[in-house]
Amino acid sequence: MVNKGQHKKSFIKAISAIYRYSQIYIGENIKKYHIGKGQWSFLTQLLFKADGLTQEELSEKLHIDKANTARAVKKLEAEGYVYWEGDPRDARKKRIYVTGKSLEFEEEFHQVFKNLNKILSKGFTEEEREITRNLLFRMLDNIVEYRSSQGK
Amino acid sequence: MVNKGQHKKSFIKAISAIYRYSQIYIGENIKKYHIGKGQWSFLTQLLFKADGLTQEELSEKLHIDKANTARAVKKLEAEGYVYWEGDPRDARKKRIYVTGKSLEFEEEFHQVFKNLNKILSKGFTEEEREITRNLLFRMLDNIVEYRSSQGK
């Protein structure tokens, strides 16, 4: 029987678990809007930041494969949360916009984010919250940079 | 067209992207051992910490559903990385142990973890690495506690 005692904990173990539990949390809280957790990030990107993005741009901003973007947009459209218009300058591009239905629920959607952040950072000082954001986005930048150095 | 300018970034956006890219990284680096990224965490938990755990214990430690544990263990067994023995005190329990084949690749597996940590924390001071670990595991504890307060 193997027993190595305490190892230095790796980042990815915590990140994986936080990710999965957060997805479950989001899923539970948006079910009533008939949105799945897979569509959530796309809708909120369009709603809280800017819409009129192409699917390619959405994929890039969210770091999600463009195949998923296509499928998520289709589901959001079917539920009436987004619509798209062709780009008059490039017939290949679909520009995605939020509908009035999305705007109607904007505040409620925002609350889901806020509540999740609150749960995750319970007991954090405001400074710790800022440090967390900083470190997380630096890690993300690091792995994005690593991937592009590998030609991805 | 909606355009809200800069919002305070949420933790989950970074965590999701880091998670997915890390999974891709792990997948690429363990493919040659015929292990999928879905089995990786189970194998390393057994190998780097302690084996002889039941599937229930594995699920709890890794915060992964027990159905996944059952499937991952089955795949790892099929590839010869683990075997199991019944618990003589409780005929329901399967205790999972690593094989010599796992031990043979232990150092290489460990290297995959180390390299990923190195990529993610590139440019971090040793203190920042420690802070990151601390904050991540506190976030994990927070959401675990939240869930148990909800009766999960």
Added chain:
DNA sequence: ACAATATAGTTGCGAAAGCAACCATAGGGG
């Protein structure tokens, strides 16, 4: 001792996501 409940593990199902192959359109070079 036996019925009721709890625990460990398995299986079926559906959602999410990446990859590869593909189609359509755009843009450049001969």
Added chain:
DNA sequence: CCCCTATGGTTGCTTTCGCAACTATATTGT
């Protein structure tokens, strides 16, 4: 102008994962 390559989007396939339902064994209360 036409071929060649690049870009944007779609579809098929596979893996991962959570949930719910199920089976089998253990435990508890009467």
